[in-house]
């Protein structure tokens with residue numbers, strides 16, 4: 001039996017975690033042979049609800065679960081954590097401007113970044129799901145000077161998976177036939193879902209779909225999919241977000257076998273993007289590390305879309321510059 005790994009989840013009484021915690025506990029993230037210790041963080045008023053989640057986790061009698069910690073103290077939740085999934089965030093309230101939202105979340109993620117710095121495993125892998133995810137990840141990273149910025153990532157895998165399905169359905173193929181999908185930039189409506197390098201069942205996607213569909217249906221549909229879910233379900237994406245968080249962490253930890261996936265990671269200047277911002281890139285993962293796929297040719301359309309989403313991330317960073325530690 002392997003030694004257990006410690007997995008911290010924040011916002012653990014929320015709707016994404018209600019799927020996420022159970023799937024991690026059943027071995028979907030790290031495999032059916034990897035025991036886990038769940039370290040669940042909530043705010044104090046939600047501790048009663050979190051206790052209910054813990055009761056249900058216990059009632060599942062998951063063979064892989066070695067222990068469950070439920071706490072409202074980030075230092076306890078992140079103690080020796082090997083993986084940290086930062087899901088909890090402050091939602092936009094009535095009358096709240098975008099800047100207020102960024103600041104409210106900056107306050108949360110600066111505290112959590114410091115708690116990770118002081119308590120987590122030195123190899124911790126951090127995934128920020130809570131919105132605005134890219135900039136929240138930047139804030140957490142800036143407040144964790146003893147950890148490598150590369151340990152801080154944000155989630156665009158849900159956008160990636162959404163794009164895979166849209167293209168597979170349009171071409172009458174299966175998602176597993178689609179290769180090299182890319183989401184560039186921010187997890188927001190400015191993200192750029194790029195099919196220029198995609199192949200579907202071995203054929204270039206750009207030859208299988210009309211340009212008009214790509215520009216005027218596919219791109220906006222992927223960008224606006226979150227809003228469409230809210231309209232239909234009356235609540236935001238939860239099980240699909242949890243599933244994508246599991247995909248992101250599994251691939252980062254266990255590798256992608258050469259397949260390209262999208263992860264929001266600290267820019268190193270690749271493709272002319274401002275270094276430091278957390279920007280979604282095409283990556284491959286191996287041996288617990290991710291690497292940006294280099295050398296992809298970009299046309300003017302792509303360059304302009306990539307710049308627009310980069311500009312938004314620069315603006316978000318400027319709004320919280322004073323909190324970057």
Ligand code: NAX
Nearest residue numbers: 011013014015016042043046088089129130131155158241
């Ligand atoms: P919920 O409101 O159901 O749950 C969030 C939970 O976080 C609540 O239980 C709350 O008490 C807790 N929380 C708030 N502040 C906290 C703190 N400082 N420490 C610990 N816990 C805290 O939201 P849910 O639907 O689960 O969504 C969570 C976040 O994911 C939201 O910010 C949402 O916008 C974001 N999403 C991100 C996606 C992505 O692709 N990156 C997609 C799905 C989702 O919209």
